Amino acid sequence: MNRLKELWSRSRRITKINLIVGTVAALVFGYIAVTAYFGTASQVRYTSNDFPGAQKAASAFLHLSPFQRHIGYFNRGTAEAAVGDYDKAQSDLEAALEIAPTSAECAVRINLSFVYEKQADQIASQDPDQSQELYDRSLQTLEEAPQECQPKKSEEKQKSEEAKDRVEDKKKGEKAKEEGTDDEDSQSKDSEDEDGSSGDEESPSDGEDQKQGSEDEKSDDSGEKSEREKKREELEKRGEDSERQQRQQGPDGNGGRSSPDKPW
Known part of the structure; x- marks a missing residue:
């Protein structure tokens, strides 16, 4: 029991x-x-x-x-x-980047680079210098990725290269727009100086010499403006290409493309 x-x-x-x-x-x-x-x-x-x-x-x-x-x-x-x-x-x-293992680091870097790029797009017209710094940070984020997480012909490698090319194009486009603006201001100032100096140098004597000199000056001035205009047109074209690309992407990154422009 x-x-x-x-x-x-x-x-x-x-x-x-x-x-x-x-x-x-x-x-x-x-x-x-x-x-x-x-x-x-x-x-x-x-x-x-x-x-x-x-x-x-x-x-x-x-x-x-x-x-x-x-x-x-x-x-x-x-x-x-x-x-x-x-x-x-x-x-x-x-x-995420601070604690991510090496195998996941590239994906984090690609999307973080995307964020820096978009921040740069938003302030490109208001603060060009800060915009360029953000584009540089975007590129640096991609370039510092370890090779272990982006082997050749991998999706990570492809996405990283596409992002680098895109940011480089935007950076050059914004810089070209800024240089075009500076060149236009400089040309305007030079034109004002030339007009002022020509007015001071006029003299009633030696009519034929003055006429010939004016024709030579006009010819030289015309050639000089032609070179400036060519340079300005080239810079403006690069700037317009950059603006067109950003308009295609849309203000929030979802316009003009067949698939949403969002992080990977």
Whole structure:
């Protein structure tokens, strides 16, 4: 009888232990499953252009997961960039870059470069110097990527090269516009100086010599203006090409293209 009681008591203890262990295991599994769900959901919603939903899912992932947090920062920053919230996107993507493993670093750098590029586009007309600095930062972000995360013929390599070419074109276009403006101002000033000096040098004597001299001066002046005009037209054309490219991309990066202009 005592033996039966002892067996029963042992069986109950084993049952309790198994119940506790099973409950803990279920909770851990549920936690992992929920965390993985939000991490995946942020990517799926971003792909389907549900950017607010992607931001919420990425934020939930960051609240839940102490591991691989670069995924949460990357997904949230990418979704923020897609809706034009570039300041928040910059903060999140820079946080992701600090903790991302080498294998994921290139993807973070490509999207962070995109953010710098868009910030430069926004202020190009108001602050050309700051715009050029942001274009430089965009290029530097791409150039500092480790080779381990962008092997030859990989998608990361292709995206990085496309971004570099795009930023370089914009940078040159903005610089050309600025130089064209400066050249136009300089030409206007030179014209004023020439008009003033010609007025001072006029003399009523030696009519034929004066006429001949005026013709020579006019000929030289005409040739000089022709060279300036050629240079200005070339600079203006490069500037117009840059403006056309930016108009095609749209103010928030989603106009004029067959696919949305959003981070990778």
